[in-house]
Amino acid sequence: MISIRNLTFRYSKDKLLFENLNLELQTGKVYGLLGKNGAGKSSLLYNISGLLFPLYGEINVLGYVPKDRKPSFLSSIYFLPEEFALPSINITQFLKLNSPFYPDFDSQQFYDFLKEFDIDTSDKLSNISLGQQKKVMIAFGLACNTKILIMDEPTNGLDIPSKSKFRKLVAANISDEKLFIISTHQVKDMESLIDQVIILKDNKIVLNTSVEDIGQKLSFQILKSQDDEVLFSEETIHGKVGVVKNVEGLESKVNIEHLFGAVMKNSHLINEIFPKQL
Ligand SMILES: Nc1ncnc2c1ncn2[C@@H]1O[C@H](COP(=O)(O)OP(=O)(O)OP(=O)(O)O)[C@@H](O)[C@H]1O
Numbered sequence: 001m002i003s004i005r006n007l008t009f010r011y012s013k014d015k016l017l018f019e020n021l022n023l024e025l026q027t028g029k030v031y032g033l034l035g036k037n038g039a040g041k042s043s044l045l046y047n048i049s050g051l052l053f054p055l056y057g058e059i060n061v062l063g064y065v066p067k068d069r070k071p072s073f074l075s076s077i078y079f080l081p082e083e084f085a086l087p088s089i090n091i092t093q094f095l096k097l098n099s100p101f102y103p104d105f106d107s108q109q110f111y112d113f114l115k116e117f118d119i120d121t122s123d124k125l126s127n128i129s130l131g132q133q134k135k136v137m138i139a140f141g142l143a144c145n146t147k148i149l150i151m152d153e154p155t156n157g158l159d160i161p162s163k164s165k166f167r168k169l170v171a172a173n174i175s176d177e178k179l180f181i182i183s184t185h186q187v188k189d190m191e192s193l194i195d196q197v198i199i200l201k202d203n204k205i206v207l208n209t210s211v212e213d214i215g216q217k218l219s220f221q222i223l224k225s226q227d228d229e230v231l232f233s234e235e236t237i238h239g240k241v242g243v244v245k246n247v248e249g250l251e252s253k254v255n256i257e258h259l260f261g262a263v264m265k266n267s268h269l270i271n272e273i274f275p276k277q278l
Contacts, residue, residue: 001025001026001027001061001062001147001148001179002023002024002025002048002059002060002061002062002148002179003023003024003025003058003059003060003061004021004022004023004024004047004048004057004058004059004060005022005057005058005059005060006020006021006022006056006057006058007020007021007022007023007047007054007056007057007058007059008020008021008054008055008056008057009021009043009047009052009054009055009057010055011043016055016203017040017043017203018040018043018044018203018204019203020057021044021057021203021204021205022205023044023198023205023208024208025179025181025196026179027147027176027177027178027179028174028175028176028177028178028179029174029179029180029195029196030170030171030174030180030182030193030194030195030196031179031180031181031182031194031195031196031197031198032182032183032184032187032190032193032194032196032197032198032256033045033181033182033183033184033198033200034183034184034185034187034197034198034199034200034256034260035199035200035201036201036264037185039200039201039202039203040200040203041152041183041200042081042082042152042183044200045079045150045152045181045183047059047066048061048066048150048181049066049077049079049150050066050067050068050069050073050074051079053067054067061073061077061148062076062077062147062148064076074101075101075102075103075146076146076147076148077146077147077148077149077150078102078141078144078146078148078149078150079150079152080137080138080141080149080150080151080152080154081152082152082153082156084133084137086125086126086133086136086137087125087126088124088125088126088127089124089125089126090121090122090123090124090125091114091119091121091122091123091125091136092121094125094136094140095107095110095140098140099143099144102144102145102146104144104145104146105143105144105145106143106145107143109142109143109145110139110140110143113138113139113142113143113169114135114136114139116139116165116168116169117132117135117136117138117139117162117165119132119135119136119139130157131157131158131159131162134154134156134157134158135158135162138151138154138166138169139169142169142170142173145178146178147177147178147179148178148179148180148181149178149179149180149181150180150181150182150183151180151181151182151183152183153183153184153185153186154166154182154184155184155186155189156184156185156186163186163189166189167189167192167193170182170193171193182194187256187257187260188256188257190256191254191255191256194211194256195210195211196208196209196210196211197209197210197211197214197256197259199260199263201263201264201267205276206263206267206270206271207263207270207274209274211254213274214254214259215251215252215253215254216246216251217245217246217273217274218231218243218244218245218246218252218254218259218262218273219243219244219245219246219247219248219250219252220241220242220243220252220253220254220255220258220259221241221242221244221252222238222239222240222241223239223240223241223242223244228244229244229245229269230242230243230244231243231244231245231262231265231266231269231270232258232259232261232262232265232266234258234261241255241258242258242262243255243258243259243261243262245269245273
């Protein structure tokens with residue numbers, strides 16, 4: 001569905017951002033794309049969406065080359081960037097202008113999602129708050145029913161009830177034919193939502209595996225003094241908690257924040273535990 005082979009990309013001549021980056025993504029999954037500031041998350045998403053072009057390498061999305069920006073490709077993918085400017089029109093006018101680009105757009109769903117997010121549809125889009133604008137765009141993106149939905153930091157600026165509604169809507173709208181990619185720093189917002197975790201570090205993909213696989217190979221637990229090779233640890237009121245290799249074979253609930261910490265601190269050990277497929 002999305003295949004990236006040897007992607008080399010740069011903004012300026014003297015510095016490559018990605019060099020020979022490989023990534024394969026399948027339908028039926030919600031992918032969480034994580035990485036520190038400047039890791040290249042947005043740049044990768046722009047390359048997948050055909051808004052930035054590779055220097056070398058191949059990107060194939062649904063059989064299309066994104067940089068060709070064929071109309072049938074553009075109507076199969078919806079990309080919600082982290083920041084956007086909305087025109088001074090109301091939601092109905094926005095719907096009329098933009099929904100015709102997406103053949104599977106469902107107006108009823110759009111209004112249902114807006115209701116779920118408590119959005120008043122009569123206001124001008126330019127006059128509502130940033131969080132409300134984000135909710136309108138999330139509702140629109142979901143209602144497009146495109147095969148691929150990419151959201152860059154969608155929960156930034158959402159209040160706590162809206163984050164929970166976001167999780168509910170995303171979970172209810174993924175299907176076997178669709179693929180969602182959500183890039184975020186707000187890893188807590190993504191817990192119990194993502195199926196597969198992709199982590200970018202030093203402009204490389206250091207992890208791309210399922211939450212299930214992570215739960216089987218790593219143990220997220222209260223640390224014991226005899227635990228060796230602690231991949232990440234943190235002091236809490238319950239004691240020291242963290243991540244170790246799962247040697248006992250007992251599955252634990254994945255803590256994505258701790259997983260991220262483990263990958264940042266110990267990527268060589270993570271590479272050994274999760275060998276790359278490409
Ligand atoms: N238009 C641009 N021109 C030049 N360099 C850029 C441009 N956009 C991004 N960069 C650089 O590319 C690198 C990756 O940026 P990118 O925005 O893709 O990272 P990110 O992981 O999405 O970061 P954040 O989490 O802060 O949003 C950074 O070093 C950034 O400074």
